[in-house]
Amino acid sequence: MEFRGDASQRIAMISAHLQPSFTSQMEEKNSVMGRENCRGKGGKAGFKVAILGAAGGIGQSLSLLMKMNPLVSLLHLYDVVNAPGVTADVSHMDTGAVDSWDAKQLEDALTGMDLVIIPAGVPRKPGMTRDDLFKINAGIVKALCEGVAKCCPNAIVNLISNPVNSTVTIAAEVFKKAGTYDPKKLLGVTTLDVARANTFVAEVLGLDPREVDVPVVGGHAGVTILPLLSQVKPPSSFTLSETEYLTNRIQNGGTEVVEAKAGAGSATLSMAYAAAKFADACLRGLRGDANVVECSFVASQVTELPFFATKVHLGRTGAEEVYHLGPLNEYESVGLEKAKEELAGSIQKGVDFNRK
Numbered sequence: 555m556e557f558r559g560d561a562s563q564r565i566a567m568i569s570a571h572l573q574p575s576f577t578s579q580m581e582e583k584n585s586v587m588g589r590e591n592c593r594g595k596g597g598k599a600g601f602k603v604a605i606l607g608a609a610g611g612i613g614q615s616l617s618l619l620m621k622m623n624p625l626v627s628l629l630h631l632y633d634v635v636n637a638p639g640v641t642a643d644v645s646h647m648d649t650g651a652v653d654s655w656d657a658k659q660l661e662d663a664l665t666g667m668d669l670v671i672i673p674a675g676v677p678r679k680p681g682m683t684r685d686d687l688f689k690i691n692a693g694i695v696k697a698l699c700e701g702v703a704k705c706c707p708n709a710i711v712n713l714i715s716n717p718v719n720s721t722v723t724i725a726a727e728v729f730k731k732a733g734t735y736d737p738k739k740l741l742g743v744t745t746l747d748v749a750r751a752n753t754f755v756a757e758v759l760g761l762d763p764r765e766v767d768v769p770v771v772g773g774h775a776g777v778t779i780l781p782l783l784s785q786v787k788p789p790s791s792f793t794l795s796e797t798e799y800l801t802n803r804i805q806n807g808g809t810e811v812v813e814a815k816a817g818a819g820s821a822t823l824s825m826a827y828a829a830a831k832f833a834d835a836c837l838r839g840l841r842g843d844a845n846v847v848e849c850s851f852v853a854s855q856v857t858e859l860p861f862f863a864t865k866v867h868l869g870r871t872g873a874e875e876v877y878h879l880g881p882l883n884e885y886e887s888v889g890l891e892k893a894k895e896e897l898a899g900s901i902q903k904g905v906d907f908n909r910k
């Protein structure tokens with residue numbers, strides 16, 4: 555994350571770039587900042603961020619990390635259970651303001667938000683695929699996105715709940731039905747795939763993972779996770795066995811953690827890190843920073859599929875530019891066909907769910 559400059563420099567920078575609507579008198583009047591039970595004062599500058607599913611494995615660590623982000627002036631923590639406890643805990647950190655919302659308060663939790671992060675839903679156990687989570691998580695994501703459409707239709711949404719390859723389509727269909735769909739603002743979070751790819755490639759190359767950049771395209775499950783090792787920075791070459799090892803490990807990184815946790819859930823700490831990194835990039839984009847680029851699963855014309863993960867440019871209105879794949883080698887071209895075949899079914903499953 556990029557936390558540069560002292561507090562006054564940052565606040566001046568944020569204020570200079572905030573859109574007038576954020577600070578309009580009407581918003582100030584309705585703002586939860588005026589509520590008596592709002593814990594702490596976050597100041598007028600900065601962004602308002604909601605985490606839906608804030609008391610879960612990802613949600614708790616993500617709440618901690620977002621509470622530390624100086625771009626966030628107000629954090630809304632929403633969950634169907636235990637949100638008050640998590641909120642009380644992070645409210646003692648001497649950073650921005652935080653407020654808690656329970657199951658019946660989704661609309662209050664969402665009103666006025668600039669960014670909504672959704673890690674709500676059940677995680678995998680050993681032997682399950684991400685698609686096995688569809689039955690439960692599809693309905694959760696649909697209900698939460700109906701709230702977003704109603705209460706903060708202009709917010710950027712970072713969708714974490716699995717199966718991402720289907721839940722992003724579910725969200726898109728909800729927003730289309732409500733007449734609020736802006737494809738630039740709906741972002742499936744695939745940052746953990748990139749973090750894993752950078753880590754595993756760095757291990758093979760004997761480098762610091764912070765110096766490595768691996769584009770990971772496609773989607774977020776099994777063969778749909780396609781690392782483009784031919785485009786690694788710094789430029790590197792890999793033998794076929796290294797390519798096969800790295801591709802398999804990146805595609806199965808989630809399962810590696812699920813098996814190691816042996817029934818106690820899936821990746822939470824690395825995912826919270828990845829989600830916080832991606833959310834920070836979205837906020838820097840909203841602020842107007844130049845050159846904010848991350849991989850994300852978004853509405854796309856890069857392939858014939860309506861959604862696809864590639865690098866995107868994050869700006870004041872969300873994913874303002876979706877970058878092309880670049881040149882692929884033969885191994886990656888074969889992988890792309892496999893990824894597209896599986897993705898097509900997962901995307902359609904999300905569309906069909908909303909038509910029921």
Ligand SMILES: NC(=O)C1=CN([C@@H]2O[C@H](COP(=O)(O)OP(=O)(O)OC[C@H]3O[C@@H](n4cnc5c(N)ncnc54)[C@H](O)[C@@H]3O)[C@@H](O)[C@H]2O)C=CC1
Nearest residue numbers: 607609610611612633634673674675676677714715716825
């Ligand atoms: N996109 C990605 O790269 C990754 C996605 N995930 C996914 O994230 C999701 C959450 O994982 P964990 O935090 O480990 O699960 P968890 O079970 O620890 O936490 C989920 C939280 O969601 C809450 N919740 C359930 N229904 C809700 C609703 N209607 N509204 C608000 N909150 C609700 C639960 O009360 C719980 O606190 C899972 O679907 C998991 O598969 C996990 C890792 C990586």
Ligand SMILES: O=C([O-])CC(=O)C(=O)O
Nearest residue numbers: 678746807808809820821
């Ligand atoms: O594997 C899972 O179920 C959780 C996940 O999406 C990941 O860790 O990439």
